[in-house]
Amino acid sequence: MTSAGVERHYARSGLIEAIREGLKASGKELDRLSPADLAAIDEFHIRGRKATLELAAAVRPKPSERVIDIGCGLGGASRVLASEFGCRVSGVDLTPDYCRAAMAMAQWVGLGDKVDYQTGNALGLPFAARSFDIAWTQHASMNIADKPRLYAEAHRVLKPGGRFAIYDILQGPGGPVHFPVPWAREPSISHLVTPEEMRRLLETAGFEILSWRDVTAEGRDWFAEKNRQIRDKAVPPLNFSLLLGPDYRVMAENQERNLREGRIALIEAVGGRR
Numbered sequence: 001m002t003s004a005g006v007e008r009h010y011a012r013s014g015l016i017e018a019i020r021e022g023l024k025a026s027g028k029e030l031d032r033l034s035p036a037d038l039a040a041i042d043e044f045h046i047r048g049r050k051a052t053l054e055l056a057a058a059v060r061p062k063p064s065e066r067v068i069d070i071g072c073g074l075g076g077a078s079r080v081l082a083s084e085f086g087c088r089v090s091g092v093d094l095t096p097d098y099c100r101a102a103m104a105m106a107q108w109v110g111l112g113d114k115v116d117y118q119t120g121n122a123l124g125l126p127f128a129a130r131s132f133d134i135a136w137t138q139h140a141s142m143n144i145a146d147k148p149r150l151y152a153e154a155h156r157v158l159k160p161g162g163r164f165a166i167y168d169i170l171q172g173p174g175g176p177v178h179f180p181v182p183w184a185r186e187p188s189i190s191h192l193v194t195p196e197e198m199r200r201l202l203e204t205a206g207f208e209i210l211s212w213r214d215v216t217a218e219g220r221d222w223f224a225e226k227n228r229q230i231r232d233k234a235v236p237p238l239n240f241s242l243l244l245g246p247d248y249r250v251m252a253e254n255q256e257r258n259l260r261e262g263r264i265a266l267i268e269a270v271g272g273r274r
């Protein structure tokens with residue numbers, strides 16, 4: 001379970017202050033923020049909030065349901081699920097800087113009593129078996145080599161009949177990934193499987209595939225637009241270089257190229273726990 005390289009990749013001291021400054025520079029008043037105001041930074045995956053709302057539409061959360069967000073990052077999805085759907089959400093993430101920032105942001109938008117975050121590893125979730133109605137994960141598995149264990153943990157913490165909502169970057173047919181990318185500066189912490197392998201791994205872990213959608217083309221168009229903004233120097237103050245540093249620019253170029261050349265694929269899926 002070596003995760004030090006992944007933690008180093010994402011670690012960012014001074015993050016809460018940087019986000020606060022970014023918000024002020026965007027003209028947002030800190031005492032009048034809504035979860036949507038944070039979306040440019042806290043939805044740390046391709047296609048941002050739109051992708052989160054689409055995954056939510058696929059998994060159909062109910063207000064009484066308890067959700068675990070595995071690899072929750074800054075907690076954007078958890079706050080959408082809490083504020084728009086009334087769920088109670090627990091986020092788990094390897095990166096302590098992200099968990100602290102996630103809690104600060106939840107308090108800024110008045111959701112401190114609907115969400116909680118803790119530093120932890122997806123491969124050993126700090127919850128009892130059958131604790132959740134929905135397990136949710138977006139763009140975290142590409143840092144995790146042991147996918148059988150990742151999926152076994154999601155299965156363990158779900159109640160029977162629970163749903164597993166996934167939005168992930170996978171290996172495409174177009175050849176190896178160009179690095180650096182937002183999840184890895186070099187290949188040692190990147191672990192992509194193909195869509196066929198992911199499907200087989202999920203079924204082996206005890207999930208029935210309830211929905212499956214390839215959204216690679218939408219992701220490619222979204223990144224092309226983001227990169228146009230970077231080239232035109234029209235980048236908003238809140239952007240992913242606050243999380244990844246100045247090399248985010250080259251990561252974003254590579255990401256667009258990886259999508260265009262079919263080196264990565266994007267899948268949104270829901271599994272039903274058997």
Ligand SMILES: C[S@@+](CC[C@H](N)C(=O)[O-])C[C@H]1O[C@@H](n2cnc3c(N)ncnc32)[C@H](O)[C@@H]1O
Binds near residue numbers: 043073093095120
């Ligand atoms: C690209 S971010 C995505 C964050 C969030 N899910 C989102 O979509 O906004 C990937 C996240 O996965 C987390 N992560 C990677 N490996 C992990 C592991 N083994 N256990 C828990 N979190 C992990 C990282 O710390 C990082 O926050």
